[in-house]
Amino acid sequence: MIQRGAAPYKGKWALPGDLVYPNEDLDTAAERVLEQLTGLRGVYLEQVRAFGAVDRHPLGRVITIAYFSLIKISDYTVTPASFAQSAKWHSVGKVGELAFDHNEILESCLKRLRRKVRMTPIGFELLPPKFTLTELQQLYESILVQPKGNKQRIDKRNFRKKILSTNLLHDLNELQAGVAHRPAKLYQFDRDKYELLVAEGYSFDI
Amino acid sequence: MIQRGAAPYKGKWALPGDLVYPNEDLDTAAERVLEQLTGLRGVYLEQVRAFGAVDRHPLGRVITIAYFSLIKISDYTVTPASFAQSAKWHSVGKVGELAFDHNEILESCLKRLRRKVRMTPIGFELLPPKFTLTELQQLYESILVQPKGNKQRIDKRNFRKKILSTNLLHDLNELQAGVAHRPAKLYQFDRDKYELLVAEGYSFDI
DNA sequence: GGGTTTGGTGTATAAATGACAATAAGCTTG
DNA sequence: CAAGCTTATTGTCATTTATACACCAAACCC
Numbered sequence: 001m002i003q004r005g006a007a008p009y010k011g012k013w014a015l016p017g018d019l020v021y022p023n024e025d026l027d028t029a030a031e032r033v034l035e036q037l038t039g040l041r042g043v044y045l046e047q048v049r050a051f052g053a054v055d056r057h058p059l060g061r062v063i064t065i066a067y068f069s070l071i072k073i074s075d076y077t078v079t080p081a082s083f084a085q086s087a088k089w090h091s092v093g094k095v096g097e098l099a100f101d102h103n104e105i106l107e108s109c110l111k112r113l114r115r116k117v118r119m120t121p122i123g124f125e126l127l128p129p130k131f132t133l134t135e136l137q138q139l140y141e142s143i144l145v146q147p148k149g150n151k152q153r154i155d156k157r158n159f160r161k162k163i164l165s166t167n168l169l170h171d172l173n174e175l176q177a178g179v180a181h182r183p184a185k186l187y188q189f190d191r192d193k194y195e196l197l198v199a200e201g202y203s204f205d206i
Numbered sequence: 207m208i209q210r211g212a213a214p215y216k217g218k219w220a221l222p223g224d225l226v227y228p229n230e231d232l233d234t235a236a237e238r239v240l241e242q243l244t245g246l247r248g249v250y251l252e253q254v255r256a257f258g259a260v261d262r263h264p265l266g267r268v269i270t271i272a273y274f275s276l277i278k279i280s281d282y283t284v285t286p287a288s289f290a291q292s293a294k295w296h297s298v299g300k301v302g303e304l305a306f307d308h309n310e311i312l313e314s315c316l317k318r319l320r321r322k323v324r325m326t327p328i329g330f331e332l333l334p335p336k337f338t339l340t341e342l343q344q345l346y347e348s349i350l351v352q353p354k355g356n357k358q359r360i361d362k363r364n365f366r367k368k369i370l371s372t373n374l375l376h377d378l379n380e381l382q383a384g385v386a387h388r389p390a391k392l393y394q395f396d397r398d399k400y401e402l403l404v405a406e407g408y409s410f411d412i
Numbered sequence: 413g414g415g416t417t418t419g420g421t422g423t424a425t426a427a428a429t430g431a432c433a434a435t436a437a438g439c440t441t442g
Numbered sequence: 443c444a445a446g447c448t449t450a451t452t453g454t455c456a457t458t459t460a461t462a463c464a465c466c467a468a469a470c471c472c
Contacts, residue, residue: 026257049256054229063232065269134449155431156450181438182437182448338419361461364460364462367421388417388469388470389470390420
């Protein structure tokens with residue numbers, strides 16, 4: 001989020017965004033805005049939808065096209081845009097009232113992310129190339145666990161059974177290092193195999 | 207589709223669309239454009255996404271926000287918009303090369319519709335209030351059957367078992383009339399019951 | 413009343429899901 | 443180096459869900 005440094009909604013938190021240049025595709029604009037905030041290039045980015053209520057911006061007609069991205073926030077520092085006082089990562093569960101209709105936008109994006117992460121293997125975008133099954137499970141839990149307490153946790157044995165049954169994880173025969181307990185085995189996602197299966201009609205589903 | 211009466215793409219078929227007025231929400235604009243073409247109001251309409259490649263319109267920068275709608279085409283006559291030579295319903299399987307990036311837009315919308323019809327009971331939007339199970343099954347088949355021959359037909363017994371097990375169809379104890387064979391029982395979708403279940407976390411899935 | 417056409421139904425097998433707890437392995441510390 | 447700590451790893455059973463498959467029933471038409 002960025003904290004707005006000017007009216008309207010001065011001081012309020014808002015999702016970062018900017019105007020699209022006349023000679024810029026929407027996807028390119030989204031990449032640019034993301035880069036301006038995080039310095040990141042080439043990360044996963046997906047359009048969600050357009051928000052176009054007439055009165056959503058007090059100063060004029062603004063149509064926003066929302067995107068979500070997947071970023072390992074530990075790897076990058078956020079830098080506030082020029083029109084922002086500060087930029088800061090917020091926990092999804094602790095987002096208060098945002099500027100404009102950004103709460104609605106956030107909701108839409110979260111909903112899309114939750115569906116997407118179960119239907120395609122985008123989760124691996126967020127993990128290092130070599131990861132443990134526990135890390136993978138924690139990732140899924142942090143994305144999928146609903147605030148409403150819909151389902152609080154995933155069963156470890158069932159999760160491993162299901163994810164390994166896809167045969168898309170390659171056991172590297174390497175162990176995690178630097179932990180103060182029994183180290184876990186490291187796995188790698190086999191993207192080539194996945195692409196191949198998709199071409200044959202396969203559909204990932206967790 | 208409308209057949210374009212002016213350059214660019216004169217004579218080509220295109221999805222109907224129009225510019226959004228300054229004081230008009232996106233959803234309202236979609237409703238207006240639909241009404242101009244079909245005379246219809248109050249039908250199901252859903253935004254899919256925005257298309258904004260810089261060069262998608264030869265004459266300038268145009269960003270299109272795509273919607274799909276569910277319409278019983280037998281009930282309404284299409285009327286060409288002012289800038290169109292003619293307006294005509296096309297079978298999805300027989301759509302040729304369209305103007306602009308409209309083939310891509312159509313693909314996106316179809317994909318969304320196919321997902322949506324399995325995850326929410328929007329199918330009933332297209333049926334009369336009283337319908338037979340065969341009509342319902344034919345509706346699902348016509349939407350879901352993939353061109354790639356993914357799955358050619360739904361099993362009658364399994365379909366009925368599954369749809370009736372939701373307990374969302376109300377058996378009206380009425381029979382179809384005017385058919386030259388054994389008439390089928392008529393059913394009604396229980397929307398109130400559905401809304402109630404959804405509030406409790408229920409999720410429709412066929 | 414017989415023919416035609418679509419409506420309606422059940423069962424058995426396979427597959428997927430969900431619940432559940434004990435042992436194994438590496439690390440740390442005394 | 444042994445004991446203790448912490449997390450990793452593994453299998454079975456019961457239940458539910460999916461799938462394959464074929465015959466009789468009922469209304470209409472002639």
